Amino acid sequence: MKTASTARGRGAGNIVEFLYRYGTLITIFILVAVFGTMTDSFLSGSNIINILRSISIVTIIATGLTVSLSVGGFDLSVGSAASLANAIVISMFVWHGQNMFVGIAVALAFCIVIGLINAFLVTSFNIQDMLMTLATMFVFQGVALTYTKGATISENMIMPNGDFATGLIPDAFSKLGQVPWIIILMLLVVIAVHVFLNYTKHGRYMYMIGGNPEAAKLSGIAVKKYRLIAYLLSALFAGIGGVILGARVMNAEVNAGAPYLMDAVAAAFIGFSVFGAGKPNAFGTFVGAVLIGILSNGLVMLSVPYYAMDIVKGSVLALALAITYYKRKHA
Template sequence: MQFKQYGLISVITLLVILFSVTAPNFLTTDNLLSVVSGMAIVTIVAIGITFSLSVDGFDLSVGSTVTLSNAVIISLFVWHGMNIGLSIAIALAVSLLVAFINIILIIKFKVPDLYATLATMFIVEGVALTYSEGGSISQGMTRQNGVATTGKIPDAFKALSEPVPLIIAMLTVVFITYILLHRTNPGRIMYMIGDNKQAVQFGGINTTKYIIISYLASAFFACLGGILLASQVSSAQVNSGAGYLMTAVAAAFIGATVSKSGKPNIIGTFLGALLIAILENGLVMLSVPYYGLNIIKGFVLAGALIINYAQFKQRRLNRVTYHSEVPVAQQSI
């Protein structure tokens, strides 16, 4: 067993042992259920980021998309009295518009992914804040124009935030996306694009189509995360999705250390989210101040990046060594 493949599982195991000794209630059924259900939204949002990373992209707009979808679906319940199905459909449609903005910037105007999605992040944050009239949206509120709201958040929608439905939703997403990204030709092509886009284009494959799919998937899962968040808190708060960006990015990059090649992957992302959830829960049980958690998460992410980029440098060195030693005629085979 190589550490770079199984190190993440080892760290998770060590954390569980450590917290079970130092925090007596850590291994209780209720707490473990809280840990697993509490990581559901982060995992789903991080899986969306994993799709964008698979094509060598990076979607920074997912946190804003979570905020926007949260605001839209709660407003449709409270302000307009819509049913669950129509509200979810509209929230999804609005969230996919975010993906189209990213796609236009990246593909049409050739703006690098990082800069394009950074711009989109600010745009969507502003849109969500403006739409929510600069404040929170909750049942029974009075809008800024003085109009009282009469719509109610359906009990069936609130039930989505129960631990069992959250866990089922998370595991379903993990299973389906694992099959799509790791066991189908489109998924393999997305990874090929991430490795060498030009080579894939020379092979006659339409790379644009797969890049579009990756950003649509990223927005879709961010929207799903926003919907589950809305169910959980039964309101829409200003910038409610901002806190999920850093954690989801950390989960995706930490998860990349599971792969031999250092690539982002679904199982790794799930384990990365689990590591962060265990770390946060255990530290809170040890009475570590909440404002110190980001410091620790930052160090964990930094460690994952060091491991990941060390793997990248080694792979590049191996390729250079291979091409310098193998005869030209054999390299062309």
């Protein structure tokens, strides 16, 4: 009896292990098959490009979130950082008449300040990263709203004094939000972070800190320094996402980056299980974003109401978390 019971237990364990490693990829193939069968244009080249374009911004933001997760952190302020970067970069053009490089540099500089603030608060006070960045999320969101005065920034907008804005968004800047550049930038970010985390000593140190910060500290690793780097990179990539969002839509809407937070969190946590990584990783995050992009695109093609999308995304995230933490518990 014990032998049969043990064999069944091993068999179930093997199934769970297989699903943990390849479940996300299998799900993607199933969704592609289902949507491809139910809609004529889903598998067309133009739609595949459209899916990649649609996930580019969320992938970049989620990749930054992945870096913060690698040190055991959790940066919930990435959506607000993207909103602020989006507002600043467009305002630099429309309000102040700056060129593309100045506009992008100023926006990313503000995001680096956001990373510094998050890192200081997280490393200086014994408060969970998630709770602290939840607080700063509202602060930075408020800063973005105050800066824009709750208005959409766009060319020829009416200024508070009644005049029209005279600044123009550079044509070269708009290219960043178009195919193929938006997809190329996404892939470059994913590759760069993948190489950094997996093939440099600094990335390995970050994983050690995320796995056991006390042991890492005893090993001589500068834990606070690497947590600082993680939050700087998280805010920087959120800022890049916000800048590219501005290039894509050519304006800065109120809290434009906020909707990307949920998708970024989902993509990052789905990525934990890709190929059994068991840890935050850039490639897995990209695969998670692809899954979410396919879901969203396919549901739109099937005319599912937009207000039901979050039900599906939330369910996918819940499943990803359940698999990840079940695996950790039984590791």
